[in-house]
Amino acid sequence: MTITQDPTATATATATATTATTEARVPGDDQLRRLTTEQLDAFGAEMDAIRQRVLGQLGQEDADYIRKVVKAQRGFEVAGRALFYLPPAWPLAVAALSVSKILDNMEIGHNVMHGQYDWLGDPGLNSRMYDWDNVCPGEQWKYSHNYIHHTFTNILGKDRDIGYGVLRMDSDQKWHPYYLGNPVYALLLMVFFEWGVAMHDLEVENIVSGKRSLEDNKAIYPGLMRKIKRQALKDYVLFPALTGPLFPLTFAGNATANLIRNIWAFNIIFCGHFPAGVATFSEEECENESRGHWYYRQLLGSANITGGKLFHVMTGNLSHQIEHHLFPDLPARRYPEIAEEVREICDRYGIGYNEGPLGQQLLSVAKKICRFALPDKKSDLVPSFLRKPAAGTVTETSLAA
Amino acid sequence: MSLTASPLQSLLRSRALAALTSPHGVDRYLEQVNPMWAAHEVRARVVSVRRETVGVDTAPVATLTLQPTATWGGHRAGQYVQVGVDLPGSAKRFTRCFSISSAASAPGEQFTLTIRAHDEGQVSSFLVAQAQPGQMIHLSQAMGDFTLTESPATPTINHLVMISGGSGITPVMSMVRTLLRDGYDGRANRKVTFLHYARSPEDQIFAEELAEIAAGDNHVDVHLRYGDRVFSEFELRRLVPDFRDVDTWACGPGGLIELVHAAYGVDVGSAQGSRLRVEFFKPPMTVSGPAEGQVSFSRSGAGAANTGASLLEQAEALGLEPEFGCRMGICFSCTKTKTEGTVRNVVTGAESSLPDEDIQICVSAPVGDCVVDL
Structure with missing residues (x-):
């Protein structure tokens, strides 16, 4: 397990502790503490109990909530499309359409496709049926996300969401001069996030490294192309054409709404996975892991963003990434209430619970993206006689500069 | 306000509107305005x-x-x-x-x-x-092949037999009502023998209407049987001597359907070619030969000796709670993957031994050892 801590808070830039035992390590304020197998089992049992209790409580309130969100999303979408007929209302139209796409992709799409509402038996809110308003086919996303990412969360070499195969987000990812472009790649991934999510399933990095052949991707192309064509036809041909002479304005408006959604989703997701303090694990550590260790790995592999109720809804409650990783199939609207219990349990076990306001988490992620653009061994870049012994406070700014 | 105008319906079902409402579809928007509006x-x-x-x-x-x-x-x-x-x-x-x-x-x-x-x-x-x-x-849309083949508007000399038990009267009632509504002058336009079994007169559905039909001059003979009087070939032969050569519709509980099959000399699940058409609430659980082998549910790890009942019932008996719907092989809610073994469809009698096959567990009974991903 590797825990990258904020170098301004501790003496070392990264505290690496890879163990092959079944025991896990917990980040403390200034030292690492081991959690015994028994403690892990007890911790897992407490998490299971939360899960069982919430499952038993699911009912009308959850159904009413998600249908209310769907109604709001459809309303914003129709309003957005309609407001493009009034050129002065262009910013309003873009705002409404952006809100629609964000709600559709995050609070509805992401969560419904996780199967959080399958228990309703409503085909319109079923993970097998739902598809979201972006270029990634839901069918393909569900495999890479629900199975690969949520099963192997933050296991290096298995979880392809660590850096999305493009970025270097962990010291255990071997440095290569390619990663000097880390901040640029991150910026591009943010701007084209829906395309990044769609292309993610092509596993380009595995093709480059020879682990996967182009042949393996053949089955993916038809579904991907169909979805891309439909989305492009709708946003960049049909709706602009329907506004007649306002075609360019509507075209630009739809592109802007997609861009705003891309930026928002990218930032929320990166703040949930990559702020300082979030841990990664090695494959050896996770061999034959217990249920308790799985929960523990989920917890250490995520971070929360604090904020108000509306903020949480707009993030699809992925501001509670910790609870989402612990209980990916529970309706996300339950995460805030679950979070209080999880925080209390973490306190008792002395496990760090990573949360902070959006600005703080964003800054932390940005620092990390820049830091890992460079090799870990400072000696690679800085001549040894320039380094101060013992202090080791090579600051973020000097490296990023 | 309802959306009945057909030009409007074709607009709602157009490819253009489908493209504009992709990926959700037109209905996901219409339902937000009025639940009675739908395109599909x-x-x-x-x-x-x-x-x-x-x-x-x-x-x-x-x-x-x-x-x-x-x-x-x-x-x-x-x-x-x-x-x-x-x-x-x-x-x-x-x-x-x-x-x-x-x-x-x-x-x-x-x-x-x-x-x-x-x-x-x-x-x-x-x-x-x-x-x-x-x-x-x-x-859903209307489904099922248990339907009246006769056109009520065309008088024929064909005799029709309807046999029903309990709430199995409903589809048969639809047929009789259709014959009387669409036939000439309130008549069925051919002889209809309607034999129904109910628990008691108080429990008789459509009692008044049945009495009216029985009393009317409409070619329909109504025979109601209550209590312990179960279906017998003897009774049917007395009412319709040549019943095996008469188009017959039978609907009711599995027990009644098995007796009717026997009377018509056909096996359950192989009535094709005979004059008998059946519909039942629960498939008749006829186990051909003794049930053998072991049933295993691989995901839950549960397993037991095969009882011959449907896989759904055997799973439930072991405390599992698989999803199900109609429990009669119609809705596909209970579809699971059978990874090993042979199953028999209790409705059609067809056996299948393909590995990794999707089966409807409500109407599939194991034949020997069987493993289901459940």
Whole structure:
């Protein structure tokens, strides 16, 4: 397990502790503490109990909530499309359409496709049926996300969401001069996030490294192309054409709404996975892991963003990434209430619970993206006689500069 | 306001509108405005609820009149429909199949369901006891091949036999009503023998209407049997001596259907080619030969000796709770993957030994060792 801590808070830039035992390590304020197998089992049992209790409580309130969100999303979408007929209302139209796409992709799409509402038996809110308003086919996303990412969360070499195969987000990812472009790649991934999510399933990095052949991707192309064509036809041909002479304005408006959604989703997701303090694990550590260790790995592999109720809804409650990783199939609207219990349990076990306001988490992620653009061994870049012994406070700014 | 105009319907179903509403589809938007608006899906509003029997000893029965959306394609007499209801409280949608009791309907036309509130049936209990006018329900299109083949408008000399038990009267009633409604001058236009078995006169659904039909000059003979009087070939032969050569529709519980099969000299699941057409609430569980082997549910790790019952029932007996719907091989809610072994479809009698095969566990019984991913 590797825990990258904020170098301004501790003496070392990264505290690496890879163990092959079944025991896990917990980040403390200034030292690492081991959690015994028994403690892990007890911790897992407490998490299971939360899960069982919430499952038993699911009912009308959850159904009413998600249908209310769907109604709001459809309303914003129709309003957005309609407001493009009034050129002065262009910013309003873009705002409404952006809100629609964000709600559709995050609070509805992401969560419904996780199967959080399958228990309703409503085909319109079923993970097998739902598809979201972006270029990634839901069918393909569900495999890479629900199975690969949520099963192997933050296991290096298995979880392809660590850096999305493009970025270097962990010291255990071997440095290569390619990663000097880390901040640029991150910026591009943010701007084209829906395309990044769609292309993610092509596993380009595995093709480059020879682990996967182009042949393996053949089955993916038809579904991907169909979805891309439909989305492009709708946003960049049909709706602009329907506004007649306002075609360019509507075209630009739809592109802007997609861009705003891309930026928002990218930032929320990166703040949930990559702020300082979030841990990664090695494959050896996770061999034959217990249920308790799985929960523990989920917890250490995520971070929360604090904020108000509306903020949480707009993030699809992925501001509670910790609870989402612990209980990916529970309706996300339950995460805030679950979070209080999880925080209390973490306190008792002395496990760090990573949360902070959006600005703080964003800054932390940005620092990390820049830091890992460079090799870990400072000696690679800085001549040894320039380094101060013992202090080791090579600051973020000097490296990023 | 309803969307019945056909140009509007074709617009709603157009490729252009599908492209504009991709990936969600037109219906996901229309339903937000008015639940009775639909382009593809079928829904209905309950117009009225009429108590048929109060259910002194047995479960009560009610008839629901439904106004479907304009997407309803109509039904042929004898067909059934899948009904989905969001149960209050749990908010879960359950889907069950119910036969349509009214005469054949045209697209968009009202029709009725006559439902007995089974104790264990959450959907039927809700529809009979709690549903009020205005309640929205989800529907499939009409389904099923247990239909009247005779055109009521054309007089023939063909004799027809209808045999039903309990609430199995509903599809048969739809046929008789269709014959009388569409026939000439309120007549069925051919001889119809209608033999029905109910627990008691109090428990008789459609009692008044049946009495009227029996008394009317309409070619329909109604024979009602109560209590312990079970179906017998002897009785049928007395009423219709050449019954094996007469087109027959039979609907009722598995036990009745097995007796009728025996009378017509055909095996359950192989009535094709004979004059007999059947529909049953629960598949007759005829185990051919002793049940052998071991049934294993690989995901849960549960397993036991094969009892010969359906895989769904055997799973439930082991404490598992697999998803299910109609429990009669219609709705595919219970489909699971059989990884090893042979299963027999208890409805058709067909056996299948393909590995990794999707099967409907409600109508599949293991033949020997069997492993299901459940």
